[in-house]
Amino acid sequence: MMTKKTYARPLAIGALAGVALLGFGTPAHAETEVAEPAEFTSAFTVMATPDQVINNDGVATPGEAGATGTFTFRINSELDIICYDIRLEGVTGDYQSPAKTATHIHEAAVGQAGPPRIAFPNPTPAGDGPRTSSGCLQGPFTTGVQANGADTGDGFSLAQIEANPSGFTGDSHTVGSPAGVVRGQLTEIPVGGVDTGAGGSVEAGTAPLVVSAALGGAGLLAAGAVVLHRRRAVSTR
Numbered sequence: 001m002m003t004k005k006t007y008a009r010p011l012a013i014g015a016l017a018g019v020a021l022l023g024f025g026t027p028a029h030a031e032t033e034v035a036e037p038a039e040f041t042s043a044f045t046v047m048a049t050p051d052q053v054i055n056n057d058g059v060a061t062p063g064e065a066g067a068t069g070t071f072t073f074r075i076n077s078e079l080d081i082i083c084y085d086i087r088l089e090g091v092t093g094d095y096q097s098p099a100k101t102a103t104h105i106h107e108a109a110v111g112q113a114g115p116p117r118i119a120f121p122n123p124t125p126a127g128d129g130p131r132t133s134s135g136c137l138q139g140p141f142t143t144g145v146q147a148n149g150a151d152t153g154d155g156f157s158l159a160q161i162e163a164n165p166s167g168f169t170g171d172s173h174t175v176g177s178p179a180g181v182v183r184g185q186l187t188e189i190p191v192g193g194v195d196t197g198a199g200g201s202v203e204a205g206t207a208p209l210v211v212s213a214a215l216g217g218a219g220l221l222a223a224g225a226v227v228l229h230r231r232r233a234v235s236t237r
């Protein structure tokens with residue numbers, strides 16, 4: 001029997017420490033905001049830059065000069081939940097997208113265009129300073145974009161990201177950069193580890209691990225240290 005690793009993530013994150021996991025019933029007709037689950041099956045980071053942006057025809061269309069984006073995604077594919085911490089810097093102007101929000105995961109390899117599969121709340125505030133967004137969403141997912149008579153989120157599951165993370169990008173779109181203000185491919189990081197943004201990552205090894213909050217993206221930035229504990233692998237059903 002194949003096994004799938006999941007890792008518990010007990011939290012000591014300021015105000016989030018006392019938040020209990022919500023019950024998960026029948027999925028809604030669109031993604032639902034939920035509390036963070038007790039464990040994750042995978043984690044990914046995106047270092048998004050203007051030079052990686054392409055338009056719908058696959059033509060390089062650089063975004064806003066000097067802008068950067070850091071996306072951290074933690075996934076529980078068994079519950080179809082994705083938790084996100086997104087930080088945009090150097091981005092100016094209002095958001096713009098045909099989707100219901102302007103911040104997405106697209107199914108698209110390097111240098112290729114592809115449809116949005118998940119639409120995230122746009123980072124705020126929409127001024128000249130850093131913009132941040134954090135939370136957790138549970139599928140089924142919708143984007144508001146129609147292709148071949150169906151929403152581009154229809155039928156999408158987070159297991160597809162786990163199967164081919166390099167085939168997905170994170171991006172955001174603005175009035176001044178409608179093709180994308182920044183974009184970057186998903187890169188897998190250890191569950192229980194966070195990309196440092198400095199050429200390395202914090203490995204999930206023996207528990208506990210204490211990870212600096214500054215490494216965890218927008219949602220962890222103001223929260224202090226995060227204590228991560230690793231749980232032994234469990235068999236899937």
